[in-house]
Amino acid sequence: NNGPEAGKDPKSPPAGDAMIAKATNDAVALIRSLAELRGRNADWGEKAVREAASLSANAALQERVVDFVARDTTELLQLADGRTVEIAGRKEVLATKGLPVETLEPGWLIRLLAVITDPNIAVILMLIGVYGLVFEFTSPGAVAPGVVGTICLLLGLYALNLLPISYAGLALMLLGIIFLVVEVFNPTVVLGLGGVAAFLLGSAMLLRIEGPGFEMSWAVIGTAAVLTLGLALLTGSYLWAARKNLPRVGAQAMQGLPAKVLDWEGSEGHVLARGERWRAKADEPIAVGDSVEVADVSGLVLTIRRRNVRSDGARQ
Numbered sequence: 001n002n003g004p005e006a007g008k009d010p011k012s013p014p015a016g017d018a019m020i021a022k023a024t025n026d027a028v029a030l031i032r033s034l035a036e037l038r039g040r041n042a043d044w045g046e047k048a049v050r051e052a053a054s055l056s057a058n059a060a061l062q063e064r065v066v067d068f069v070a071r072d073t074t075e076l077l078q079l080a081d082g083r084t085v086e087i088a089g090r091k092e093v094l095a096t097k098g099l100p101v102e103t104l105e106p107g108w109l110i111r112l113l114a115v116i117t118d119p120n121i122a123v124i125l126m127l128i129g130v131y132g133l134v135f136e137f138t139s140p141g142a143v144a145p146g147v148v149g150t151i152c153l154l155l156g157l158y159a160l161n162l163l164p165i166s167y168a169g170l171a172l173m174l175l176g177i178i179f180l181v182v183e184v185f186n187p188t189v190v191l192g193l194g195g196v197a198a199f200l201l202g203s204a205m206l207l208r209i210e211g212p213g214f215e216m217s218w219a220v221i222g223t224a225a226v227l228t229l230g231l232a233l234l235t236g237s238y239l240w241a242a243r244k245n246l247p248r249v250g251a252q253a254m255q256g257l258p259a260k261v262l263d264w265e266g267s268e269g270h271v272l273a274r275g276e277r278w279r280a281k282a283d284e285p286i287a288v289g290d291s292v293e294v295a296d297v298s299g300l301v302l303t304i305r306r307r308n309v310r311s312d313g314a315r316q
Helices: 015-038 042-051 057-062 073-080 108-116 119-138 143-162 167-185 189-205 218-244
Strands: 084-087 090-093 258-265 268-273 276-282 291-298 301-306
Touching: 015 042, 108 119, 108 143, 119 143, 119 167, 119 218, 167 189, 167 218, 189 218, 258 276, 258 301, 268 301
Parallel strands: 276 301
Antiparallel strands: 084 090, 258 268, 258 291, 268 276, 291 301
16 A cells, blocks of 8 residues: 555544544643642543543532532632632632622623623624615715714624634625625626525634534524515615616606696796696697696796596596
């Protein structure tokens, strides 16, 4: 056998297992060193690393894993009083009996950070920020969406910066949002489905750590993806309909508009249409107060006609 496996010890563990064994042995060596330094049970410390063992409070006291068990902070200070500890190479005697206990409540900034550093909140803030900026760019006169969007986007990016995220996952999420935004202005099925797929894959890859406080809620992610796709499809359908129905301009836009007769003599007079005074003519008898509409436009002269109105006020 002259292949890549030639000369390899058949008993040697795979590379992945060797790395895990090395990390485990390093952790065992560290915890045994600390236990021996503090006079604790080094054997149980090794067992905790290798077998993930755990103990109750009383069992930990019996196994010399802890020094003592206290019911509250006051008892803890009393039991720790008079004990000798080593600090920076010097032995110090603790004088903790009777010390006042002060409770420090987190300020508003810490509470705010605790909220926005939730991965789900961070993602929602980013979505609000991106779509706020999109609405601002599409409607320049609306200031509120741009301001709110910018603030939310910065808060979301700041929160993600504090979290152990995968930048590949973040890039996929942003790419998915970009695809969905493009879908709004250029309706295609491919961009919409690709955007949702990229957004969901990025959400799954976003966090590099799995554990309490580092979990993505698939209910939140799924709802955000569905709402985003729905918004893109809804807006795209309106744009598609607007493309099919060409806008009416000039004389076409005037046809059918209601007008108010200001004065009339013979077959000519003046009418009020769209808040402006126009010269008008008609091929039928017209009198002041008649209900009329614009039939045609020739230069700056409107051709008007009577409007047939039912008794309930609706035009026939």
